[in-house]
Amino acid sequence: MGLGALFHRNLVYEATDTKTGQTATYTVVTDGGPGMYADWAQDSYRGGMSIPGAWRAARLQAGILGGVPWHAYQDRGGRAQRVRPSPALVEQPAPPDVRVTTFSSWHLDLLWHGNALGLIVDRGRDRAPTAVVPVPARSVFVRRIGQSDNQAADFPVGEIVYWIGGRWRSTRDVIHVKGLCEPGALRGMGILEAHLAGALGLSVELDKQARGVSEHAVPSVKIKSENPDLTQVEADELKAKWMASVRTRVPVVLNPSTDVEPIAWNPTETQLLEARKFSLHEIALIFGLDPSWLGAAQASRVYANIEQEGINLVRFSLQEHFERFEQTLSAHLPAGMWVKAALDGLLRADTLGRYKAHAIGIREGFLQPNEARALEDWAPIPGLDEQWAEHVFRAPTAGPPPAGSVEEGQP
Structure with a gap:
């Protein structure tokens, strides 16, 4: 059944506020404009992607999850066998993308x-x-059908349905990767819901303040008057004139008895660096990342530490997301088939470490040569595994020299 038969493109729908009675029209589905596809110009993520640290964190994690290979497996006599060719759901789920x-x-x-x-x-x-x-x-509504529900009478009571494209959809027709949530919740909780008014809002405000101090603030000065009869009113007027002159960037004229001594800017205070570093650490915590991944200052790093950080990134930051996708996609495949993300490329060590591991696996018999080549993204060599097996099974077993014999090279 093709796209047109299953997917009815209702361009708009109306929603009425039950309290105020106001009705608004919303665009749900279009052929390339705002609606079904995220319209970045409409600020889908409430400005969160404009925060440099949040942009880096989101791009890092989304890029890794999208970049790794995804494979489907099925049970063949108690052994997991990869499905070839890979199902379209994991190879290219939304063509032409x-x-x-x-x-x-x-x-x-x-x-x-x-x-x-x-x-x-x-x-x-x-x-x-x-x-x-x-x-x-942001354009989907989810609900559970109740006993006296007349809006979605075609669905049984208790079923979860999604409002997409102007009609209710069954869970069978919707892929829903749900994030962290309360038990029994129909939707997951995201960063915007949990932190928009907190750490993210603070980061945006600090950036505004830093720009305001740098561009519009009055430089700190000390105005010194040698007039012994200067009154408080005259002092306030002198200060006001100085501040107005600086803000409008016009020359200021002072009398001979008045002197201005500038106080140097402190770049750290001007850019609110300490507060913004703290904000960057909070963003790293929100996304489950080590602050070093967002460019925060850190102690000296060596190659071994960087390699371990990459492994920790997958294990402690991304593993949860991979598992949510794997289990959700597996639920839409035929029985006995499941989806796994191929994380070997992310978790493998350097070249020398990998080669040593391959050699141990081949020597101990739980890894074949062509399997090791596949781990390195190399093409298999026809007959290589058979030659290796023949060599292993025909090779004489090495053992200790017989009693009384002399080792080669020994006197």
């Missing part, structure tokens, strides 16, 4: 809104999804 585009955009929504959603618009013969339209979380 490539996989990294779809998965990274889904992950952005998962980070900021706590939910990543897609509408299944085509299926194969095995009923597995072959095409998905990513849907911004």
